[in-house]
Amino acid sequence: MAQAIPFRQASPLKASCHQCSLSNLCLPLAIEENDLDRLEDIVQQGRIFNRGEHIFDQSTPYRSCFAVKSGSIKTSIITESGEEQVTGFFMPGELVGLDSIGSEHYACTAKALERTSVCEFPIDKLEELTGKLPELQHHMYHLMSQEIQNSHQLAMLLSKNTAEERIAALLLSLSSRFQRRRMSPTNFSLPMARNDIANFLGLAVETVSRVFTRFQNQGIIKARGREVELLDIEGLQMVSREFSRQCNN
Amino acid sequence: MAQAIPFRQASPLKASCHQCSLSNLCLPLAIEENDLDRLEDIVQQGRIFNRGEHIFDQSTPYRSCFAVKSGSIKTSIITESGEEQVTGFFMPGELVGLDSIGSEHYACTAKALERTSVCEFPIDKLEELTGKLPELQHHMYHLMSQEIQNSHQLAMLLSKNTAEERIAALLLSLSSRFQRRRMSPTNFSLPMARNDIANFLGLAVETVSRVFTRFQNQGIIKARGREVELLDIEGLQMVSREFSRQCNN
DNA sequence: CGTCCGATTTGATCCATATCAAGTGTGTAC
């Protein structure tokens, strides 16, 4: 009986990228309709993880990258000393594990932030397929370079911006990502804890908390726990660009 | 007469990855001896840039990625406000421009830190070739994921480590990269200015300068301008790991 | 429904590093 659920998940229901609502965000977006079958042939669909469960672990052999189907994931790297650095948050349609493609082992650990389902792309088959479909290969390059750029942006945020600017930038990033998924850009629930935000942005939890209340007092946002409402997006944009604006004078 | 020099550089001397001393670092390392010709067919070799000249500019159409043949390069992103963030330093055998592959435009600007020669790989031809040579494709994925990991490491350094730790880490990174190129790991000349180091590590120039003198007073390094001698590599490693060690207690 | 533990908030204090200010090389161009 305890086995029943995983068994059902692994049932021979074939993946159907054709019908997936995320096909305009995920890998299928780079593939011609009639080549989509070839992607469906290699994808393993439907694995579900509960909050806190690991999708994969740093230093274990690299097998697959994963697309988020529903829910959300955080990735982090952990030093020899056990210190953690959150390197990213991933929402439906986004690919996790690109930082390890072509490596022997996973370079980070991926953890479900809530109940999350993923599609798995075994790397050997994916590399084989990208060799045959130039558009898919191009798209993989694009996704990976995007990941590099994101990380550079993060480095910039960390090295040049204040706590308020960093948090405003994160809220705006989440907002636009929710919007692209046809969810409200102003009214959403943060998938991650204050702790994760702090770690990701290189701040102390206390600072994150203080900035949230400061934004709230200024009427820019409304926050109760993880529920957030962005009351003044332009105000947020002004905060996140405060640094830039000063330099324009 | 003024035209003579660039003309000579563009002469029909064919690229010879076969004989390049960097073939164990650069792209050729992923290619079978008998496929190397195909790489030579697409590479444009021998362009030379003087100190301060741009190899490519952010926001211009993406055409090629570049391998450093000699000299060194820094890449940086520039915000609308003109604020700069140095994103990397590149030494011979390393590939520049991976953060834009698959994009329409360059995501950063690459600048020669000294007189520098590069090999150019036009992206359309490179993508075509990686589609035919699985090992090369795999290597490209590897290089790009490595770049993501580097950037994550940098983010970690920026968000968790002190000025001393950051600078120790940079010196050690340079040291091991010089060593892989068969140059002295303890006695080298920094290709970049204090300013670039400061910007890269998210510090003020003054702080970088102070840490250098502090290290010198402690007998860990000897520095005169850009000439650096690492007197106590283990000492440096201890400094760069100080943070980790504290957490192990 | 109460209990308990982790998540979050709030307050007080401290410190690493930025910033401001000034002086000292250093290399390049005339």
Place this chain on the structure above:
DNA sequence: GTACACACTTGATATGGATCAAATCGGACG
């Protein structure tokens, strides 16, 4: 060789956010 601009160093002071401490919230579970 001299001068100028720029790179680097050094010192004094200011501050944003970390850290320490404690209270409050919230949700899972018996």
